[in-house]
Amino acid sequence: MLLKAIDLAHRFPGTDILFEHLDFEISPGQTVALCGPSGCGKSTLLSILAGWVKPWAGQVERDDIHRIGWVFQNPYGVPERTALDHVVFPLLCHGMSRREAIPEALQAMGLFDLEYAADRRFSELSGGEAQRLMLARAVCSHPDVLLVDEPTAQLDTRTAASVSEVLGNLAGQGMIVVVATHDPRARDACDRIIDLADYAPVGAENADGDAGESAAARVDGDAAGSADGSVAGSDAGSAAGSEGESAAGSLAGSEGVRS
Ligand SMILES: Nc1ncnc2c1ncn2[C@@H]1O[C@H](COP(=O)(O)OP(=O)(O)OP(=O)(O)O)[C@@H](O)[C@H]1O
Numbered sequence: 361m362l363l364k365a366i367d368l369a370h371r372f373p374g375t376d377i378l379f380e381h382l383d384f385e386i387s388p389g390q391t392v393a394l395c396g397p398s399g400c401g402k403s404t405l406l407s408i409l410a411g412w413v414k415p416w417a418g419q420v421e422r423d424d425i426h427r428i429g430w431v432f433q434n435p436y437g438v439p440e441r442t443a444l445d446h447v448v449f450p451l452l453c454h455g456m457s458r459r460e461a462i463p464e465a466l467q468a469m470g471l472f473d474l475e476y477a478a479d480r481r482f483s484e485l486s487g488g489e490a491q492r493l494m495l496a497r498a499v500c501s502h503p504d505v506l507l508v509d510e511p512t513a514q515l516d517t518r519t520a521a522s523v524s525e526v527l528g529n530l531a532g533q534g535m536i537v538v539v540a541t542h543d544p545r546a547r548d549a550c551d552r553i554i555d556l557a558d559y560a561p562v563g564a565e566n567a568d569g570d571a572g573e574s575a576a577a578r579v580d581g582d583a584a585g586s587a588d589g590s591v592a593g594s595d596a597g598s599a600a601g602s603e604g605e606s607a608a609g610s611l612a613g614s615e616g617v618r619s
Pocket residue numbers: 372373375378396397398399400401402403404405540542
């Protein structure tokens with residue numbers, strides 16, 4: 361199993377290039393922090409790795425990766441449903457009975473010290489509890505790759521350390537864990553750091569000029585490969601939606617599933 365980025369570059373239509381010449385390989389057992397200033401493209405890169413966003417240039421290879429778990433930066437849920445419901449629901453979608461799903465869900469919630477909140481409505485959870493609930497929901501289906509956006513932003517130091525430790529343990533069990541973060545606590549707990557500031561185009565303020573031209577030339581030479589490789593996981597995206605998804609959709613959806 362391998363998650364590989366090959367000469368990735370991205371810009372949205374009409375915007376500057378966010379990053380370019382990005383190459384890396386991530387193997388099971390590794391935790392990787394994506395760092396860099398606000399707006400540098402960390403969340404976008406997670407979406408590209410998941411297959412939800414097609415990179416402007418380059419490609420992503422997902423060798424032997426069947427299931428991708430995703431945790432959004434902002435927790436989404438159905439206000440009137442319980443915390444436990446949010447973790448059980450994707451397991452039901454995978455064909456488990458409720459009787460089987462409940463212990464699995466409680467175990468995942470236990471990883472993040474959330475069993476006590478199982479019967480609380482989503483609307484009653486604190487920001488940090490909701491964030492940890494999203495983590496529990498994403499890990500309960502045992503994804504091959506876990507992509508997490510700012511997992512510790514709303515957490516105190518002790519809880520943040522605990523979450524980082526759990527993510528490290530999950531990697532130790534063979535998962536690939538990629539964390540987009542500003543938080544030095546989460547960054548330092550990872551095995552590797554990819555700083556997107558190192559991949560900003562030279563003269564970024566002029567990205568529509570020289571830097572844009574060089575990247576555009578690369579796309580021209582590699583367009584077919586880019587499209588083929590990057591959409592390989594697009595079914596993950598359709599399963600999980602976007603950050604702007606409806607609350608009902610999000611009950612099922614922090615986990616993108618590919619098979
Ligand atoms: N669909 C889109 N269309 C156009 N621009 C977009 C789109 N999505 C994101 N952007 C822009 O791309 C840039 C990178 O966004 P992204 O969310 O990836 O940054 P980030 O590094 O995760 O930021 P933060 O640390 O603040 O969460 C931002 O300037 C954002 O406004």
